[in-house]
Every structure is written in structure tokens, then in C-alpha cells.
Amino acid sequence: MTATDPTPSSTVLANVQEYYGKILSSTKDLKTSACCTSAAPHPLIRAALKKVPAEVTDRYYGCGNPIPLGIEGLTVLDLGCGTGRDVYIAAGLVGEKGEVIGVDMTDEQLKVARDALPAFAKQFTYTPRVKFAKAYIENLDAIVPANSIDLCISNCVINLSPDKEAVLRGVYNALKEGGEMYFSDVYCDRRMPEALVGDKILYGECLSGALYINDFVRLCHKVGFTDPRALSSAPIELRDPAIAELCGNIKFYSITYRLFKLPSLETLCEDYGQVATYLGTIPGHTHAYELDDHHTFVTGKPVLVCGNSADMVGRTWLGKHFKVDGDRSVHFGAFDCAPVPGGSSSSPAAGGCC
Structure with a gap:
């Protein structure tokens, strides 16, 4: 499948593709803790993680644990799935009757994800329903039918999008009524200066694309997620002195939010x-x-x-x-x-x- 450019911000998307497809070769290459999960996952998540091939986990850039328990039989969509770590964890939790769809725009990461599928699948007595699609998360309507998804997850990805409203609106349309978006991402305590938004490394490290928390809530209301609920939050450490100097007093957080599609x-x-x-x-x-x-x-x-x-x-x-x-x-x-x-x-x- 060919990903078509949905926005005039193609330069931003190209920079993200280059950073995650060619510059980063493993988690060790990151310059901040923004794309590193801080809290230990639940024991059931850790058990599911053991079935995920090492080549997938070696290139994991998430910032939280956005996979709820009790999702057996659900249809799950993972936005910006990368090499598929969370897709494979979710596949172990949804069981034989569930399905997991991973969406990403980066060829290098999708190749790792797809190549790992045979090794993952042979650990089960049934064939896990897992598939990966190349697409922009700003253009979900082109690949995901409306009202077809029970649960949408995402791990430190939406901050990288140049059109966050399009992403949230696409998720809202894709979810069934009563469905949920359960995701972790990077947020900040003020609006980012334009000079920092254009910095390729800061953007790739999930910092300069981060939304000011109150603006995120306003955006949720605009697309239909009337009552966003925060589940957990952790401060992000800027380990690189040059990045810390650029960001100054701006504080960043990894926050897991829950957004329910309920008109009521x-x-x-x-x-x-x-x-x-x-x-x-x-x-x-x-x-x-x-x-x-x-x-x-x-x-x-x-x-x-x-x-x-x-x-x-x-x-x-x-x-x-x-x-x-x-x-x-x-x-x-x-x-x-x-x-x-x-x-x-x-x-x-x-x-x-x-």
C-alpha cells in the first residue's frame, strides 16, 4: 500500500521518516527519555512481551504503557506502530477472536514488523489476526472503515504529526460508539515556540511537536471526545545538555489519556x-x-x-x-x-x- 501525502507539511513527515527509519538504529540512540517507557508494565503485559521477537523490541520508541487489560475479542488499531511491539502485545491479549491492525508510514520499521510475524505466530495454537498497513495516521479514513474499531492505542506518536486534529478526528470516526482511544504521548506545560518546532532533532525526539496540555483538551472537545481522562503522568528527563538548554523552562510529560466515543x-x-x-x-x-x-x-x-x-x-x-x-x-x-x-x-x- 502506498501512503499518500495528506497535508502540506510533507517536510515534517519526511523528517520523521528519516529520523526513525535511518538515523535511529535502536533505543540506545535516543537523546531524551521522551521515547522511553518509565513505569514498569503490568505482569500480564510483561508476559505477553516475552513472546515479541527481539528484533522488534530493540527498536521500540514508546513513552508509556498504552495497552489496557481485559481486551479479549476486541478489534484494536495501533497508530504509528513502528516495528510492532505494541501490536504484538495486544495480539497476545485479544486472543483468537480479536484482531490487531498496525499503521505506520516508515518502510524500514514496517519491514521489521512484518518479518517478525512468522516467529511470533508460531508460538500460538491458532493464527493471530495481525496485519500491518503503510499509511499516514492523518489519513485513517482511507484505510479504516468508520465505526469498525473497539480500541485505538498509540505510543508516543501523535506528537510527531503535523496535523493532530486530523489524527484525532480520524480516530473518532473509526471507533465504534462506546469505543476508546487509550494512548500515551508527550505533552508540555506551555505552547512551543515556533523556533523550536522547526528543529529536526527536537521533533524526532518527540519534544517540539508536543501539544500544550490545555490545547490538547480543547482539540479533544472539538472533534467529539468531550471528557478526556488522564490515567497516568510522568515527567520527561532531558538527558542531552544541548537539548535541555534549548528547551529552557519548558516542562515535558508523558501522559496516558483515555478518550471515549460516547455522544452522551x-x-x-x-x-x-x-x-x-x-x-x-x-x-x-x-x-x-x-x-x-x-x-x-x-x-x-x-x-x-x-x-x-x-x-x-x-x-x-x-x-x-x-x-x-x-x-x-x-x-x-x-x-x-x-x-x-x-x-x-x-x-x-x-x-x-x-
Whole structure:
């Protein structure tokens, strides 16, 4: 498949292709921690990772762990899949009835991903449903049918796009109603100066293309993701002195966000007297489930939630793992946005109605 240029920013895309296809030969070549995962993945993710061929993991440039557990049977789309590390992890989790599609624009990385498929597949008693497509993530409509995806993941890629609105809009269109975009990326605490945006190394290191957090939230609202929820956040270390000097006081973060395609979501938390109870049925989350950085549901314990949270756990792929009591027939006013006990609201990430 030939990737067609969807934007006038072809120079930016060409620079990214060169950086990840020809300049970087392994993770060791990176100059910052922006494209390095800081937190240890869940044991079930680590177990799935053991089945991923070494030639794939050697060229991994992600910044988080954007693969939720409990996704058996889902159709998953990975944006900017690179050599396919997260595609292969997800393929191990979705099982025989699920499917994973990896999209990338870089020939060198896609070759590694496709060449690894036979070695990966022979570890299973069934044939994993995995495929890779060459395309620009700004042009998803050309390769992914509307309303066909249950879960979209992405790992430190959208910051590299010159048209982030087109990416998010394409994801929104591709997702089924109740589907989710669950992804990690690089964000900053202010708008990037234009002089830095044009720096090829800073862009390739996932820094100068990073979105200011509040602008990202505004963009989510514009395309239909009304209530973006931050799950986790970690500061990014600028290890190269020259890069640190260029960036000055700008602070960068790796943040994992959850965006649900639910037309019912509101921009602010509203109280309808609804109660959600986690059933403890998601593999790896027997005792509790963390919806975001300030909602942790203890198994079997009813929790009063806003209308948005009720729909996120009750009307999405998470629905079979939760019991939600009540509806939106009676409105009791604004919902008290204090964090649910057990959650954490220390993240710098904006967004989330509560």
C-alpha cells in the first residue's frame, strides 16, 4: 500500500521518516527519555512481551504503557506502530477472536514488523489476526472503515504529526460508539515556540511537536471526545545538555489519556444519583480497577459517580465488568468533583470533568 501525502507539511513527515527509519538504529540512540517507557508494565503485559521477537523490541520508541487489560475479542488499531511491539502485545491479549491492525508510514520499521510475524505466530495454537498497513495516521479514513474499531492505542506518536486534529478526528470516526482511544504521548506545560518546532532533532525526539496540555483538551472537545481522562503522568528527563538548554523552562510529560466515543458525555460533571460497582472480572485487576488518575473502583464497593463516569464504565467495552445503578432521568445538579478515595489527582494533565 502506498501512503499518500495528506497535508502540506510533507517536510515534517519526511523528517520523521528519516529520523526513525535511518538515523535511529535502536533505543540506545535516543537523546531524551521522551521515547522511553518509565513505569514498569503490568505482569500480564510483561508476559505477553516475552513472546515479541527481539528484533522488534530493540527498536521500540514508546513513552508509556498504552495497552489496557481485559481486551479479549476486541478489534484494536495501533497508530504509528513502528516495528510492532505494541501490536504484538495486544495480539497476545485479544486472543483468537480479536484482531490487531498496525499503521505506520516508515518502510524500514514496517519491514521489521512484518518479518517478525512468522516467529511470533508460531508460538500460538491458532493464527493471530495481525496485519500491518503503510499509511499516514492523518489519513485513517482511507484505510479504516468508520465505526469498525473497539480500541485505538498509540505510543508516543501523535506528537510527531503535523496535523493532530486530523489524527484525532480520524480516530473518532473509526471507533465504534462506546469505543476508546487509550494512548500515551508527550505533552508540555506551555505552547512551543515556533523556533523550536522547526528543529529536526527536537521533533524526532518527540519534544517540539508536543501539544500544550490545555490545547490538547480543547482539540479533544472539538472533534467529539468531550471528557478526556488522564490515567497516568510522568515527567520527561532531558538527558542531552544541548537539548535541555534549548528547551529552557519548558516542562515535558508523558501522559496516558483515555478518550471515549460516547455522544452522551458532557463537558462538566453532573449528578444523576448513579452508582457504579466494579465486579472484579478484568484479568490482572481482581481487587480494584483504575479508570483514571482520580477514580479507583474497589471490587464490590458501590461508588457514587457522575453521569460521564457511569457511561464510561457502563456503555463501553468496560460495561460487562461493571454494574451501574440509576439513569439520567433525574438531575441533582453539579457533581462534587472530589477524587474518589484510592485515586490520585496529582497529575499535571488537564481534562476530565472531575
